[in-house]
Amino acid sequence: MQVSDFDFQLPPASIATRAAEPRDSARLFVHDRAARRDEHAHVRDLPSFLRPGDLLVLNDTKVMPWRLRGQRATGGAVECLLVRLDGAAGEAFVKPSKKLRAGDRLPMEGGAIELELREALGGGRWRVGLRAASGMVADALERCGRAPLPPYIDRDGREDVAADRARYQTVYARAPGAIAAPTAGLHFTPDLLQRLAAMGVETAFVTLHVGEGTFAPIRATTVEEHRMHSEVYELPAATAAAITATRARGGRIVAVGTTSCRTLETCADGKGGVVAGSGASDVFLRPGKPFRVVDALFTNFHLPQSTLLMLVAAFAGRAEILAVYRDAVVRGYRFYSFGDAMLLV
Numbered sequence: 459m460q461v462s463d464f465d466f467q468l469p470p471a472s473i474a475t476r477a478a479e480p481r482d483s484a485r486l487f488v489h490d491r492a493a494r495r496d497e498h499a500h501v502r503d504l505p506s507f508l509r510p511g512d513l514l515v516l517n518d519t520k521v522m523p524w525r526l527r528g529q530r531a532t533g534g535a536v537e538c539l540l541v542r543l544d545g546a547a548g549e550a551f552v553k554p555s556k557k558l559r560a561g562d563r564l565p566m567e568g569g570a571i572e573l574e575l576r577e578a579l580g581g582g583r584w585r586v587g588l589r590a591a592s593g594m595v596a597d598a599l600e601r602c603g604r605a606p607l608p609p610y611i612d613r614d615g616r617e618d619v620a621a622d623r624a625r626y627q628t629v630y631a632r633a634p635g636a637i638a639a640p641t642a643g644l645h646f647t648p649d650l651l652q653r654l655a656a657m658g659v660e661t662a663f664v665t666l667h668v669g670e671g672t673f674a675p676i677r678a679t680t681v682e683e684h685r686m687h688s689e690v691y692e693l694p695a696a697t698a699a700a701i702t703a704t705r706a707r708g709g710r711i712v713a714v715g716t717t718s719c720r721t722l723e724t725c726a727d728g729k730g731g732v733v734a735g736s737g738a739s740d741v742f743l744r745p746g747k748p749f750r751v752v753d754a755l756f757t758n759f760h761l762p763q764s765t766l767l768m769l770v771a772a773f774a775g776r777a778e779i780l781a782v783y784r785d786a787v788v789r790g791y792r793f794y795s796f797g798d799a800m801l802l803v
Contacts, residue, residue, distance in 0.1 A: 459681040459745065464771065465762045466783050474792035475611050477625050482650045485791055485798040489782050491774050496782070498789070501645040501799055504756075510658030511709035512754075513700055517640040517717045518663045520631035523603030523623055524550075528566035528573065530557065536564055538573055538586075539606055541637055541670050546595045547576075547587050551670075555582040567602040571595070606637050608795050626795075635667035635690065641795040642715030642757045660709075662700040664721040666691040666739070676763060681744055686765065688738040691721045698725075698734040701751070705730050710753035710803075716766050719743070719752050719773075726750035743769040745776050754803045759786060759793040774802050 478484040482502040489496050499506070508514075524540035534557065542549040552558060552575065564573045574587040590598035604619050605626040628643035630651075651661065671687020678684045701711055701722075713719035724739040725732040732751055742765065743749070755773055760766035771779045782800070791798045 461676050461679060461681055461763050463776065464767050466780055468762060468787060468793060472787055472793050473610055474794055474797035477644065477796040480647060481645050482647045484645050487782065487786055487791060487798065487800040489774065489800065489802050491802060502650060504650065505653055505657050507801055507803065508654065508659050508712065511704065511707050512659045512712055513704040513709055514654065514659060514661045514712050514714055515697065515718045515722060516630060516643055516661060516663050516714045517666050518630055518632040519636040519640060519665050519667050520634045521606065521627050521636045521639050522634060523599055523605060524637060525604040525606045526566040526571060526573065528564045530564060538566060539637065546589065549579065550584055550586045551582050552584050553582055570602045571598050610794065611796065633665045637670065638668040639795065640668055640715045640717045642799060645799050660700060662697040664691065664693045664697055664718055666717040666721045668717055676765065681768060684742065686740045686742045688740040691724060691739050692736040693721055693725045693732060693734050695734040698732050702731050711751055712754040712756060713752045714756045716757055716769050719755060719769065722751040723749060743772050745772045747772055749773060754801065756799060756801050758795065758799055759783065759791060759797055
């Protein structure tokens with residue numbers, strides 16, 4: 459398969475730069491794969507499209523506030539996104555990288571944290587050291603770090619750090635470790651989860667710490683050449699038991715987001731269930747790779763030629779999902795992290 463086979467035209471106006479408020483007011487494109495039928499609603503209407511006995515599987519990873527802004531000695535602006543941290547050392551993408559040198563010490567967030575560039579790793583990635591003006595580095599990051607919003611979200615200098623940190627986090631986030639949000643989960647509110655529970659839809663959790671690999675562009679020409687970065691996951695025994703019970707009562711396994719989907723399919727036991735455990739997943743779900751666990755998928759609208767679009771195409775069919783995407787563009791659905799949602803059943 460050619461990567462170009464997963465391209466589509468997306469006008470810049472279709473890219474969401476602000477999240478819908480409240481969270482569940484985002485639009486919902488519902489596509490029935492068997493009937494080839496579409497419906498249009500809002501996320502708050504999700505109970506109308508699920509059944510008692512279904513199981514929602516959500517990713518409870520917590521996004522780390524690891525984006526920092528500072529300045530070079532010349533006064534020029536610099537931005538850092540930590541991708542790994544072990545105490546006071548780690549790795550980060552720093553820009554503008556061409557103007558930086560190993561040994562540079564950069565004051566970040568008004569001097570609350572000093573960033574030392576230790577070794578250039580290529581592609582704007584650096585091995586770095588960090589020093590907090592007071593206290594531990596982790597505490598300083600928690601106090602002054604910013605939400606790692608995608609680069610296409612431009613605040614035009616009017617960034618509300620506290621608001622973005624709250625909004626770029628699911629309401630059920632628990633396990634620290636992600637550098638990007640599992641964005642399908644951003645649509646859920648406590649009230650929506652309570653209404654789903656009241657009608658008999660159960661919930662279970664997995665953890666997959668979203669890393670930079672999930673959103674890395676595909677540089678290969680063919681889909682088969684691409685290799686996914688690995689991401690740390692955990693699937694608890696309670697979730698494996700919930701999936702077994704759902705199968706027994708005839709319910710559906712509904713993955714909330716591509717990260718939950720990848721975790722479930724990584725842990726598939728080949729009999730419709732999963733094996734509890736933890737590890738690192740580099741599974742690449744693409745057309746030709748059958749789904750063994752997931753029966754329905756709740757997700758956002760993804761980038762052209764991305765691994766996430768390929769995952770959705772594997773679930774619903776390439777031609778079918780591209781037709782859905784074209785229709786969504788025409789109907790004014792909003793795309794990407796803060797955009798609208800779709801439900802594939």
